[in-house]
Amino acid sequence: xxxxxxxxxxxxxxxxGRALTAVVIALVVALIVIFVTSANPGAAFQTLxxxxxxxxxxxGLWIDDVAKLTLTGLAFSxxxxxxxxxxxxxxxxxxxxxxxxxxxxSPIGATPLAIPLGMLAxxxxxxxxxxxxxxxxxxxxxxxxxxxxxxxxIAILVVNYxxxxxxxxxxxxxxxxxxxxxxxxxxxIIPGTRFDLGILIALVATFVVWFLLYRTNWGLKxxxxxxxxxxxxxxxxxxxxxxxxxxxxAGAFGGLLGxxxxxxxxxxxxxxxxxxxxxxEGILIAxxxxxxxxxVPFVALAYGYxxxxxxxxxxxxxxxxxxxxxxxxxxxxxxxxxxxxxxxxLLARLTGRRTVPAAAPEAAK
Amino acid sequence: MIELLMTVFxxxxxxxxxxxTTPLLFATLGGLISDLSGALNVALEGMMLIACLxxxxxxxxxxxxxxxxSGICAGAMLGALMALFHLRFKADIILVGFAVNILAAGGTVxxxxxxTGGDKGTSINLQSKAVPSVNLSFLEAVPVIGPALRSxxxxxxxxxxLAILTVIGVWFFLYRTPYGLWLRGVGEYPAAPEAAGxxxxxxxxxxxxASGALAGIGGAQLAMFNYIGxxxxxxxxxxxxxxxxxLLGARHPVGAMLAALLFGxxxxxxxxMPNLFNWIPGEIIQTIPFVVTVLxxxxxxxxxxxxxxxxxxxxx
Numbered sequence: 001x002x003x004x005x006x007x008x009x010x011x012x013x014x015x016x017g018r019a020l021t022a023v024v025i026a027l028v029v030a031l032i033v034i035f036v037t038s039a040n041p042g043a044a045f046q047t048l049x050x051x052x053x054x055x056x057x058x059x060g061l062w063i064d065d066v067a068k069l070t071l072t073g074l075a076f077s078x079x080x081x082x083x084x085x086x087x088x089x090x091x092x093x094x095x096x097x098x099x100x101x102x103x104x105x106s107p108i109g110a111t112p113l114a115i116p117l118g119m120l121a122x123x124x125x126x127x128x129x130x131x132x133x134x135x136x137x138x139x140x141x142x143x144x145x146x147x148x149x150x151x152x153x154i155a156i157l158v159v160n161y162x163x164x165x166x167x168x169x170x171x172x173x174x175x176x177x178x179x180x181x182x183x184x185x186x187x188x189i190i191p192g193t194r195f196d197l198g199i200l201i202a203l204v205a206t207f208v209v210w211f212l213l214y215r216t217n218w219g220l221k222x223x224x225x226x227x228x229x230x231x232x233x234x235x236x237x238x239x240x241x242x243x244x245x246x247x248x249x250a251g252a253f254g255g256l257l258g259x260x261x262x263x264x265x266x267x268x269x270x271x272x273x274x275x276x277x278x279x280x281e282g283i284l285i286a287x288x289x290x291x292x293x294x295x296v297p298f299v300a301l302a303y304g305y306x307x308x309x310x311x312x313x314x315x316x317x318x319x320x321x322x323x324x325x326x327x328x329x330x331x332x333x334x335x336x337x338x339x340x341x342x343x344x345x346l347l348a349r350l351t352g353r354r355t356v357p358a359a360a361p362e363a364a365k
Numbered sequence: 366m367i368e369l370l371m372t373v374f375x376x377x378x379x380x381x382x383x384x385x386t387t388p389l390l391f392a393t394l395g396g397l398i399s400d401l402s403g404a405l406n407v408a409l410e411g412m413m414l415i416a417c418l419x420x421x422x423x424x425x426x427x428x429x430x431x432x433x434x435s436g437i438c439a440g441a442m443l444g445a446l447m448a449l450f451h452l453r454f455k456a457d458i459i460l461v462g463f464a465v466n467i468l469a470a471g472g473t474v475x476x477x478x479x480x481t482g483g484d485k486g487t488s489i490n491l492q493s494k495a496v497p498s499v500n501l502s503f504l505e506a507v508p509v510i511g512p513a514l515r516s517x518x519x520x521x522x523x524x525x526x527l528a529i530l531t532v533i534g535v536w537f538f539l540y541r542t543p544y545g546l547w548l549r550g551v552g553e554y555p556a557a558p559e560a561a562g563x564x565x566x567x568x569x570x571x572x573x574x575a576s577g578a579l580a581g582i583g584g585a586q587l588a589m590f591n592y593i594g595x596x597x598x599x600x601x602x603x604x605x606x607x608x609x610x611x612l613l614g615a616r617h618p619v620g621a622m623l624a625a626l627l628f629g630x631x632x633x634x635x636x637x638m639p640n641l642f643n644w645i646p647g648e649i650i651q652t653i654p655f656v657v658t659v660l661x662x663x664x665x666x667x668x669x670x671x672x673x674x675x676x677x678x679x680x681x
Binding site for chain 2: 136141153157161
């Protein structure tokens with residue numbers, strides 16, 4: 001038992017070390033890029049690293065992002081654990097957001113039922129939207145990557161059309177709906193910030209996904225299918241059912257994220273292109289967290305900080321927010337690959353013992 | 366309805382179809398090569414986008430062919446990057462591909478704002494050039510069908526003609542040269558070519574590079590002929606549609622061409638329809654290529670599955 005827990009600890013430390021090294025390398029590259037392109041690189045880099053902590057408001061923005069990143073990371077983790085590359089979270093966010101908004105704008109929106117029913121509507125819509133590529137793959141063998149990506153584009157276009165032509169207040173030319181009635185918007189936990197119900201939903205969802213994956217029959221089968229589909233098939237597990245159900249459940253979380261988006265304090269209405277590409281960043285969260293649900297919120301916390309720093313850097317300095325995509329790509333490339341830490345062998349020789357991976361980032365310099 | 370048919374069977378519509386098909390066809394051929402070598406290249410989208418921006422920026426300072434070449438190089442370098450991480454560092458090819466897509470989506474906006482001094486959406490302030498179109502007005506002299514021939518064949522981008530040559534070239538390479546056999550063997554069952562002494566990883570790396578180069582030409586055509594200049598996210602899913610076209614084309618160059626042509630026709634329809642049916646909202650018309658891709662993919666996969674089942678049944 002103790003040897004088991006010590007190997008788990010070693011694996012954890014190794015993964016942590018790899019993630020930290022990836023972040024450090026990515027930040028060094030970001031620093032170089034900022035130095036080459038910015039007129040005032042010091043201020044830009046400082047904003048990137050410290051701005052999210054500068055006020056209550058920015059901390060609220062950060063935590064709001066963390067909640068959303070956690071949910072999209074969970075949705076991606078679920079399908080990645082089944083080794084399905086369904087990329088449909090963005091589409092699910094849009095249909096989920098649309099259905100939650102429809103509930104909030106209906107007469108129910110003024111009653112206390114608005115929040116639970118809105119979330120439920122979002123989840124059902126997202127699950128249905130996640131079911132389509134799953135079913136198409138299980139029944140017809142259609143590649144889930146292509147079909148889910150196409151469904152993303154379709155969902156965005158249709159939702160944007162509905163907002164423009166039908167849901168926006170007529171005659172204003174706005175590309176968003178009117179504010180929802182108060183009972184339909186998540187209450188703030190700390191007044192005056194965006195620190196709202198979303199973060200609690202994200203934490204509960206984390207627990208639910210962990211429970212589903214590691215404490216239920218279905219989760220065991222799902223992970224088996226992901227690890228070794230042939231073995232799972234021989235063991236009598238219906239891989240196609242697991243495939244479809246994994247994508248459907250992940251879709252429900254995607255839809256829930258849609259509801260958190262539109263009903264959260266950040267929006268409180270349905271706007272065109274509301275997701276700001278956040279839904280896709282769940283790929284990064286899931287990869288860095290190695291698709292482990294319990295690691296997802298921590299990765300989201302760290303990544304959300306970086307993301308918010310980049311947003312504020314885009315607003316306050318001359319370096320555009322999009323610079324962060326360089327950091328994202330490097331982190332994904334490094335974490336997904338089995339690179340060995342540079343200088344590890346040298347360090348081992350110097351100290352004469354096996355290196356602790358977490359100490360390597362310093363050694364890398 | 367009659368107006369739609371009139372439009373569809375006109376020469377201008379044909380020219381539009383060729384124009385919309387060309388970038389898709391290059392990307393599809395790129396996807397085909399990497400798919401046959403055993404790597405699903407989901408980064409076609411990002412490769413095209415980066416090639417678009419590279420071609421546009423280079424074309425400000427250099428002649429158009431240098432710009433196209435630089436687009437090709439940009440795609441090829443991304444292919445090499447994917448090969449490095451996939452083959453050397455053993456990263457999953459799909460994750461590497463999405464890393465390239467993320468890099469492309471944000472990196473192009475970043476690079477554009479650096480290149481133009483702050484413009485975040487488009488390269489409207491850059492004096493970029495276009496790929497010249499081929500003028501075949503001498504065909505007019507052909508008796509009887511001359512004018513029709515001229516209106517159908519004249520005015521296409523040079524790259525469209527290159528695309529047809531590329532289809533033939535890719536076919537010849539894959540099915541008539543030893544290297545093509547290597548490539549298909551590596552994708553089919555890597556252990557066999559490995560045992561025969563074929564450098565499997567080298568073949569894979571070069572097919573990813575070729576894949577990127579082809580996507581790069583597609584990007585150059587998109588940004589220097591279909592549109593003149595760069596707009597953020599201008600590839601708008603074409604790389605992913607190309608991925609579908611590879612599967613739909615039964616993983617064969619000629620099939621890939623037909624599939625790209627099919628999606629090109631629907632994209633062209635999405636371009637002409639707003640003028641004819643102004644009661645259909647633009648967003649819904651824009652979904653047509655994506656809906657068609659999903660439907661075509663499902664139908665084709667179903668047929669392929671049936672064919673496989675029949676094959677195994679006949680063996681029993």
